[in-house]
Amino acid sequence: METGSTLIVHPDTGQQYHVTQGQLDAFNQAYSKALSESTQEHLTGLLLQDKILEQQVEFEDQKEAMIEEAQVMATVTAIAAEIEVADESTKIGMEKYATDNDLREIKQDTRDKYAASIEGMVVASRTKNMLEQYEGTIIESTTFVTQMTGTVQAFYDQAGVSIDGMFLNQLNLAWSGVLVGVEDEFWTDNVHTEMGFFPDPVAPVYEVIPQ
Numbered sequence: 001m002e003t004g005s006t007l008i009v010h011p012d013t014g015q016q017y018h019v020t021q022g023q024l025d026a027f028n029q030a031y032s033k034a035l036s037e038s039t040q041e042h043l044t045g046l047l048l049q050d051k052i053l054e055q056q057v058e059f060e061d062q063k064e065a066m067i068e069e070a071q072v073m074a075t076v077t078a079i080a081a082e083i084e085v086a087d088e089s090t091k092i093g094m095e096k097y098a099t100d101n102d103l104r105e106i107k108q109d110t111r112d113k114y115a116a117s118i119e120g121m122v123v124a125s126r127t128k129n130m131l132e133q134y135e136g137t138i139i140e141s142t143t144f145v146t147q148m149t150g151t152v153q154a155f156y157d158q159a160g161v162s163i164d165g166m167f168l169n170q171l172n173l174a175w176s177g178v179l180v181g182v183e184d185e186f187w188t189d190n191v192h193t194e195m196g197f198f199p200d201p202v203a204p205v206y207e208v209i210p211q
Contacts, residue, residue, distance in 0.1 A: 006020075044155075055124045059125055072106075134171055138171075
C-alpha cells in the first residue's frame with residue numbers, strides 16, 4: 001500500500017490507516033460538495049427547476065390544444081368557402097360531408113377552447129419567466145418563512161406557484177396555509193392566523209426588502 005503523509009487511527013479498534021494528500025484532497029472536495037448540495041437554498045433551487053420544467057410541459061400541452069382547435073376552425077372555414085363556389089352536385093356532397101363530420105359551423109365550444117389554450121400558453125410562459133427572474137428572491141424569502149413557521153418539509157411537499165390575480169407582476173408560492181408573494185426586488189408573506197405567525201388577525205402584510 002502506498003505510504004501516506006497522514007496517519008489516521010480508528011478510535012475503537014486502533015486500526016491505522018495511511019492516507020495520501022491526494023486522498024485527503026478528494027475527500028475534502030467531496031465533503032464540501034455534499035455540504036453545499038444539502039443546504040435548504042440548494043434544495044429550493046432544485047425545486048424551482050422542477051417547477052420551471054412543469055411550466056414548460058404545460059406550455060407545450062396548451063400549444064397542442066390550441067393547434068388542434070385551430071385546425072378544426074380552419075377546416076370548417078375551408079369547407080364553407082368551397083361549398084360557396086361549388087357547382088350544385090358537388091355542393092350537395094360537400095354539405096353532406098360537413099354534416100356527417102359536424103363541420104357545418106365553428107362552435108362556441110371550439111372558440112372557447114381555442115381562447116383558453118392561448119391564455120394557458122401565456123400564463124405558463126409568464127410563470128416560467130418569473131420563476132427564472134425571481135429565483136434568488138424566492139430562495140431567500142421561502143427559506144426565511146419556512147424556518148420561521150416550521151414548514152420546511154411542507155414547502156417541499158406542497159408548494160404551488162401561481163401569478164397573483166390582482167398584481168400581475170407578482171408570483172405567489174403557497175403551502176400549508178402560508179403564502180409568499182414575490183415581485184421584482186421585494187417579497188411579502190402572509191400566514192394564516194391559526195398558525196400563530198400573526199397573532200393579530202388584522203395584522204398588516206409583512207414586508208421585507210432583501211439586501
